[in-house]
Amino acid sequence: MATLFLYLLVMLACMGLVNWSNQNNTKLGIYGAYVILIVVSIIRYDIGNDYSAYMEMIRFLSYKLENNIPLGVDGKEPLITILTYIFRGTAYPFLWVLGAHVIISIGFLYLAFEENDCHIMGIAILFISGLLFINWDQARQGVSISIIIYAIKYIKEKQLLKYVFFVFLAVMAHYSALLLLPFYFIDRIKPQKFLYIGIILVLALSNAATNFFVYLFENVITSVPYWETKETSYSYVQIVSLGYKLRIFFYGLVWSSIIYYLPDKERVLTNFLFIGAVIFIMASGALNIMRISFYMIFTTMISIPIVLKMEKSRIVMLAMVCGLFLFYVRDVITDTGTNGCVPYDTIFSENFPNYSRSRM
Template sequence: MNNLNNNPTLNYNPFYFTLLFISTVLGFRYDVGTDFMSYIHFFERYKFGINPPDLEFGYELINKLTIYLGLDSWFVFFISAFLINFLILKTIKNNSNNFLLSVIILFGTGFIFLQINIIRQSIAIAFTFYGAKYIVSRDFKKYILFCVLGMMFHFTAFIMIPFYWIANIKWNKTILLLGLFLSLILFLQPNILNVIVKKFLEMFTIPEYEYYIKIIFEKSGGVNSGYRVIFEGLFAFIFILLTPKEMYKYIKGKIYFNFFALSYMSNMLFGRFYVVSRVTLYFSIFQTLFFPYFIYNIPANKKNKALLATLTMIYFSFWTVWAINGNSHDILPYKFVFNR
């Protein structure tokens, strides 16, 4: 396998600039994001000791550290944004075959916009994503450490623990295709899917989150029209059908490939459901590594690889523009904390 460092164009990765830019925009925002005021109220309850919220230890620690330093809530947002994007971008820098393409995909998946509203879970996702390198190196102790660190910010990080084994299985193509097909059928049959998901949640939801079950079925999830989900589900089906086995014979390719398939299956199964749809981000973020890996390693000439990379950039850039234009998660009008 060719070494990426032989290609200076693909190896260019403005890590520090990207980290600073994203952390500044997300960390110094004011009244931006659907849940902005909820996090302000969390901070104020910690600060004044009035019915302090019972949140995970890690997020409580950030708030209490901010109060101890005599700083305001903006510091909570900045530290959270910096921590999330350091872990995410560091993982991309160390593992992606094309840093810039990965960052464009990161925006196109919606993760950048989502993290202004689901701060705690975004930190959890960042820790498990960073820890995935230990799935590749087969170091369970270090992997479980990062899952536990994720759980200190959002308990849902526990779902990633079994993927130390699941993601390392060389799944038969037929099984993956069948899984995608059944997921698409269930997505198109919401009444049946509602019953299945409700039973699943009742079995595995811990007592602290049981009140969410009713809310989940009263509100819509992360899917609006469903056209993108259907298109990407069909794309994944064709993609897996045509992908040569050589693409995932190495452990890294196998793991990225499995998370790629899981991301589209989970989006079809859970995308309709409020809150639950966010769990799919634990898988979909691996698209930032999978597509550059695939393009770099596919047996094709440089011209065709460049074409595939360009088409991928255009596709995910389209969804980034779509999200901004549609004021996804109330990101507009944007205001800095300095000029509130």
């Protein structure tokens, strides 16, 4: 409960500062809100399932850089390599490297929220959607997701070179962002909203009723030589519980509502969300494939505030946001679905720097 109280306090404080800024026609409160988000993120310790893995990765990169050992595949994502090179001489390089990732990620989210005038709801969705936890856990992809969310503006503005630039910037953090390159042309697809909604709900219902998609992806993944060994060792495909399947069905309702109410001019966001929803539902249990959908489904950072501003959809969308909030509260209280971000701990605790919690 203490961690839940802390997270809600931070969220409400940030939203309150933004509201104060809006009422007083100043940016100071907005800047203060993002400073709080960054500080809370930087001083965290052993928060995120992959935190200890990042510690080892950064130590290994530092060792290679200091001894002029070729990086090989360890250097495939330049951002973490560059940051490790910069901070390799500090006492705790991993703190600075992971902190820099958070600053970059939150910085791009700030730009996206500023572009869409949605700081208050953007911050709220950042918490209750779990994207903040993903930034703390999957630091590299968290940066890539934030960059892509910002880069969507260049698809809308039909600025190909700028979009390509930001995609390759995202690739520097996580190579999977390269898959977003063809999405520049997604604006040319006219959304068929009722078809999209029908597909999402049918898939969500099918997912809740059977394990068909789990077995499908298991057979596909284990037929690929690289993933054959990964599947058993790291549970890249796993049977998900009925409770989680019902959650996915609720997500399907949320995504369907957003798609239904988004204005026709927002075809980029509509198509992004539809593709992400289909991948997420079908890949439930196939974790690495499901992570691809994060680039698309987290466009809800922008689309939910847009729908909430529309009077005809406000009540429905508020109900959906309340549902997401209840799932968030439940996750933090029970420490499920939080990507290892509960309980919260800092570099000022007695656990730093030699204790690392056991990961299941």
